Amino acid sequence: MLLAAIGLLLFLLPLAGLVVKAPWSQVGPALGAPETASALGLSLLCSLCATAAALVLGIPLALLLSRTSGTLRRLLRALTTLPMVLPPVVGGVALLLAFGRRGLVGSLLYQAFGVQIPFTTTAAVMAETFVAMPFLVIAVEAGMRSLDHRYEEAARALGASSWTVFSRVTLPLLRPAIFSGAVLCWARALGEFGATITFAGNFPGRTQTVPIAVYIALESNPDSAIVLSLILLAVSIAVLVGMRDRWLGAP
Amino acid sequence: MSLEAKLTAERPGFTLLVDLSIAAGETVAILGPNGAGKTTLLRALAGLVPVKGHVSLDGEVLDDSVTGRHVPTERRHVGLVFQDHVLFPHLSVLDNVAFGLRAQGERDASRVAHGWLDRAGLADREQSMPHELSGGQAQRVALLRTLATQPRLLLLDEPLSALDVTVRAEVRRELSRQLADFSGVRLLVTHDPLEAIALADRLVVLEHGEVVQEGTPEEVTAHPRSRFVADLAGVNLLRGTAHGDHVTLANGTEVAAPEAGQGEVFAVIHPRAVALYLARPEGTPRNVWRGRSEDVDLHGERVRVRISGPVPLVAEVTPAAVRQLRLDAGAEVWVSVKATEVSVYPA
Numbered sequence: 360m361l362l363a364a365i366g367l368l369l370f371l372l373p374l375a376g377l378v379v380k381a382p383w384s385q386v387g388p389a390l391g392a393p394e395t396a397s398a399l400g401l402s403l404l405c406s407l408c409a410t411a412a413a414l415v416l417g418i419p420l421a422l423l424l425s426r427t428s429g430t431l432r433r434l435l436r437a438l439t440t441l442p443m444v445l446p447p448v449v450g451g452v453a454l455l456l457a458f459g460r461r462g463l464v465g466s467l468l469y470q471a472f473g474v475q476i477p478f479t480t481t482a483a484v485m486a487e488t489f490v491a492m493p494f495l496v497i498a499v500e501a502g503m504r505s506l507d508h509r510y511e512e513a514a515r516a517l518g519a520s521s522w523t524v525f526s527r528v529t530l531p532l533l534r535p536a537i538f539s540g541a542v543l544c545w546a547r548a549l550g551e552f553g554a555t556i557t558f559a560g561n562f563p564g565r566t567q568t569v570p571i572a573v574y575i576a577l578e579s580n581p582d583s584a585i586v587l588s589l590i591l592l593a594v595s596i597a598v599l600v601g602m603r604d605r606w607l608g609a610p
Numbered sequence: 611m612s613l614e615a616k617l618t619a620e621r622p623g624f625t626l627l628v629d630l631s632i633a634a635g636e637t638v639a640i641l642g643p644n645g646a647g648k649t650t651l652l653r654a655l656a657g658l659v660p661v662k663g664h665v666s667l668d669g670e671v672l673d674d675s676v677t678g679r680h681v682p683t684e685r686r687h688v689g690l691v692f693q694d695h696v697l698f699p700h701l702s703v704l705d706n707v708a709f710g711l712r713a714q715g716e717r718d719a720s721r722v723a724h725g726w727l728d729r730a731g732l733a734d735r736e737q738s739m740p741h742e743l744s745g746g747q748a749q750r751v752a753l754l755r756t757l758a759t760q761p762r763l764l765l766l767d768e769p770l771s772a773l774d775v776t777v778r779a780e781v782r783r784e785l786s787r788q789l790a791d792f793s794g795v796r797l798l799v800t801h802d803p804l805e806a807i808a809l810a811d812r813l814v815v816l817e818h819g820e821v822v823q824e825g826t827p828e829e830v831t832a833h834p835r836s837r838f839v840a841d842l843a844g845v846n847l848l849r850g851t852a853h854g855d856h857v858t859l860a861n862g863t864e865v866a867a868p869e870a871g872q873g874e875v876f877a878v879i880h881p882r883a884v885a886l887y888l889a890r891p892e893g894t895p896r897n898v899w900r901g902r903s904e905d906v907d908l909h910g911e912r913v914r915v916r917i918s919g920p921v922p923l924v925a926e927v928t929p930a931a932v933r934q935l936r937l938d939a940g941a942e943v944w945v946s947v948k949a950t951e952v953s954v955y956p957a
Contacts, residue, residue, distance in 0.1 A: 396729030509696050512658055515683040516690035516760055524684075527709070531700040 374592070379480045382582045389586040397564045398572035398587065399555055404546040405480065409487035416488075418537065421499035443493045445569055450489055450542070451557025458558075467584045482559035483566045487548035494547055495540035502536025539602060546598045550591060612762055613795045617663030617673065619647075619654045624819040626650050634668075637789055637796040639810030641803065643838050647819040648799040652765045656690050656799070657683040664860075665765055667795070684713075689761030693768040695752035703727065703751050704736035710759035726754045730784070746777035750784055757788060764789075766798045770805055782808060786803055803842040815839055833955050835876060846884070846923045848877040849957060857954060863920040866896040867952035869890035874957040881914060883951035884925035887944040897921075897952070901945040903937040911938075917945055 382389075389395055424435055442450055458465040458476045468474045476482050506529070514528045530537075552570040559566035561575060569587050576584040611634045618625040626647040632638050640648045650879040653659040657680070661663065665673040667688075672681045697706045707723035716722060727733050730750060740748055749769060756764065769785060770778050786809055789796055800806050806813055814822040815830065815838065823835040831843035840847030850859040852870035857877050860867065867877060885891070891898060901919035908914075913932050915925045925944065927937070935941055 507696075510698060512656075512683070513690065513692065513696045514698075514709070514713075515658075516656055516686075516688060517713055517755070518684050518687070519709070519713040520684060523713055528698060531698075534700075610642060 361415040371555060377585065377588055381585050384585050385582045389583045392583060394563060394572065394576075395583055395587060398567055398569050399590070401480070401483075401514075401564065401567065402549060402569040405483045405487055406491075406545055408484045409491055409548040409551075410495075410541055410545040411547075412484065412488045414537070414541060417492045417495040417540075417544075418499055420492075421496045421503060424496065424500045425503035439496050440493050442490050443497075447490055447551065447553030447555075448557050451486060451554035454482075454486060454489060454554065454558040458482075462529075478560040478566060479491075479561065480556060480559075480565055483555050483568060486554040486558045487551045490551050490554050491544045491548040495537075495544040498536050498540025498543060499533060502533045506532055542598055542602060546595065549594060612799070613655070613667050615655060615663075615665045617661040617665055619650055619659050619661045621650050621659075621819070626654065626819040628816070628821060630814065630821070632795045632797065632926075633794055635793060636812065637798060637810045638812045638814055639798045639800055639806035640814050640816055641800060641806050641839075641842075642816035643801060646816045648801075648816055649767055650819075651816065652690070652767050652797065652799055655763065656765055657681060657686050657689050683921075686763075687759070687761050688763040688765055689759060691753055691756050691764070691766045691769050694772045695740070695748040697743075697752055697755070699740050702710070702736065702738075703732070703738050703740065703743070705753060706740065707736075707755045707758050710755060714759060723758060726758045727751075730754055740801065743779070745773050746781050749773060750891035751780055753785065753788060754918045757792065761794060763795045764792060764797065766796070768800055768802075769798070771800070771802060779859075785809065834877070834878065836957070840878070844881065845875055846879040846881065848921065850875060850877065852954060855949075857952070858890055859921065861920065863899070865921065865947075866949040866953050867953060868949055870952075870954045871956070875954050876957050878955075879923060879947055879951060881924045881926035883947055884923050885946045886915070886917070886925055886927060886931065886937070887946065888935055890944050891946050894930045896949045897947040899945045901943050903941045905942060906932060917943070919945060921945070923947075 420439060424432065424439065427435060455462065455477060457463045458468075460466065460469050460475055460477070468476070476485065489598060510528050510532060511524050514524045519527070521545070550570055552574065555568060556571050561567050561571050567575070569591060573584045573587045573591075576587070582607065612631065613632045615628060617626070617628055623645075624647060628651055630882055634727055640651060642648050650659060654661045655665060661673055662675045662853045663673065664671070664675070667686070671679050672686055673679065696913065698709065701709065704723055704727065708719040709727055711719035724733065724736060727736050732747065732751060732754070735743060735747060738749075743751065749772070753769070770782055773781055782805065789809060798806070798809055813827055813830045814821055815825060815836065816834055817838055823830055823839060823930060830839060834840040834843055834845065834847050837847060848857070848859060848865065850857040850865070852872050852875040854872070855868060855870060856864045857870050857875055865877060901917040901918050901923070903915050904918050905916040906913055909926070912926050913929055915927060915932070915937050917923050917925055925945070932938060937943070
C-alpha cells in the first residue's frame with residue numbers, strides 16, 4: 360500500500376506543483392506574448408501536418424501489416440514500432456544522417472535540387488511523424504485484425520471493386536480505430552521534443568514548437584514556460600477525457 | 611441457365627469433393643452435419659475459396675484449373691446471403707439495398723432499392739440503421755440487398771438458423787415466395803431438415819466433404835444412406851452383407867429380411883416396428899435379441915427408447931409401455947422386429 364501511495368505521489372506531486380506554482384495572474388499576458396503565440400501556432404500546424412502524413416502513410420502500412428504473416432510480419436512490425444521505444448534524440452540523429460545535407464538521401468536531394476531539409480518546418484513535421492506514426496499504425500492494424508471480413512466478402516459478392524470495398528466498407532468500419540489512433544498520434548506529435556530539436560533545431564517561428572519553447576524559456580522566462588506547460592497539460596487531459604470510453608471505460 | 615460444378619477444395623481437416631449440376635429455377639439444398647464442408651462449397655462457388663476443377667454458370671467458365679481461369683467474386687454475379695445478415699452497420703437500410711446497385715453502376719440505385727423495400731413491405735424502415743432492426747427484418751433486408759443485384763446464382767448460407775423460432779416461420783415464408791420469383795440457380799445450405807424440405811426441390815447430402823446422397827426429399831428420407839440422414843428421417847439404419855433371406859451385420863448378428871438380395875446393403879427399420887417385451891416373445895417374429903434401455907425421450911405422444919445390444923436400435927412405444935417395462939430404469943428387455951418390417955436396399 361505504501362509503495363503504491365509513493366508511486367501515485369510520484370505522478371501527482373509534479374502535476375500539483377505545476378498547477379499550484381503557476382503564475383495564474385500572468386496567464387493572460389503570457390498567452391498574448393508574440394513568441395508564445397508563434398510557438399503555439401507552429402506546434403498546432405506541425406502536429407496536424409504530422410497527423411495528416413501519418414494518416415496518409417500509416418493506414419496503408421497498417422493494412423500491409425495486417426495482411427502479412429510469419430517472419431515478414433514480425434520484421435515489419437518491429438520496424439514500425441521501433442520509433443516508439445527508440446529514444447527520440449536518437450531518432451533525430453538518425454533523421455539527420457538520412458536527410459541531412461551529407462546524409463544518405465539528403466546529399467542526393469541537395470545535389471539534384473539544392474533542397475535542404477534539416478532545420479526547416481518540414482524537418483519538424485518529419486521528426487514528429489517519425490515518432491508519432493507508430494501509434495496510428497498499431498491502432499489501425501489492431502482494428503483491421505478484429506474486423507469481420509465477411510462485410511468485405513458481402514460487398515464483393517454484391518459486385519463492388521476492390522477500391523469500392525476499401526473506401527465504402529473497410530474504411531468506414533475502421534473509423535473508430537483510425538480516429539483513436541489519430542488522436543493518440545496527434546497528442547504524441549504535439550509533445551515531441553527530442554527528435555525535433557535534434558533534426559529541426561530551435562528557430563523561433565520556424566521550428567520552435569511549444570515543448571522546445573518551454574525548455575528554452577525555463578532559463579529566461581519561467582512564467583511563460585509554466586503557462587505553456589499548463590496548455591500542454593490541458594490538451595493531454597482533454598484527450599484523456601475525450602477518449603475515456605475507449606481507454607478508461609474498458610474493464 | 612444452369613450451374614455445373616466439379617471441384618475440389620482443400621480445407622484444414624478435410625478435402626471438399628463435389629460434382630454438382632443445378633438447373634435454373636431449381637432450388638437445391640445442401641444438407642449435412644456441422645463441419646461437412648457446406649459453407650466451404652458456397653464460398654468456393656462464390657469465388658472466395660481457391661478451388662481445383664471446373665465451375666461454370668450459364669455456360670460461362672468461372673473456374674478452370676486447367677486453363678487457370680478464375681473469375682473474381684465481384685464479377686461472378688452471384689448473390690451470397692449469410693447466416694446472420696452481415697448488413698453494413700454504417701449504412702441505412704436503403705443504402706444497404708442500394709449498395710450492390712451502385713457498385714454495378716445503376717444511376718437510380720436509391721429509387722430501385724426503394725422499390726424492392728416497398729414491395730417487401732419494409733419501406734417504412736428504409737432510413738433505419740441495421741442495429742435498429744429485428745433479427746427477422748435484418749435478414750429480409752439482407753435477402754433484398756442480394757436479390758436487388760439480380761444475381762444469376764443465389765447462395766444462401768443457413769439463412770434462417772440465426773433467427774428465433776417465432777420469426778423463423780415468417781422469414782421462411784417470405785424466402786419461399788422470393789425464391790419462387792427468382793429465375794436463376796438457387797443453392798441453399800442448411801442443417802435443418804425442415805428448412806430443406808420446405809424450400810428445396812432436391813437435396814444433396816454432404817458429409818466429410820463428399821456427397822453421400824442426393825434426390826428429392828422423399829427419395830432421400832425413404833432410403834437413407836448415412837446415419838445423418840437416417841437420424842433426420844427418424845429411422846434406424848443398419849449396414850451389412852445380404853445373403854438371400856438375411857443380412858449379416860459387421861458384428862456377426864444376423865437380421866432376417868425377406869428378399870434381401872446379395873452383397874453390401876443398407877437395412878432400415880422404423881422405430882414403430884421395434885417391439886419390446888419383458889419375456890422372450892413366442893411366435894412369428896424371427897428377429898429377437900436381448901437389449902438394454904439406455905435413454906428415453908418424449909416425441910409428441912410417443913416415447914422413443916434407445917436400446918443397446920447386438921443390434922442398437924431406437925424403438926417407439928407408448929408412455930404406458932415405458933411404465934410397464936420400467937424402461938427408464940436401464941431395464942433389460944427383449945427386442946423383436948418382424949422380418950417383413952426390415953427394408954433392404956443396396957449400399
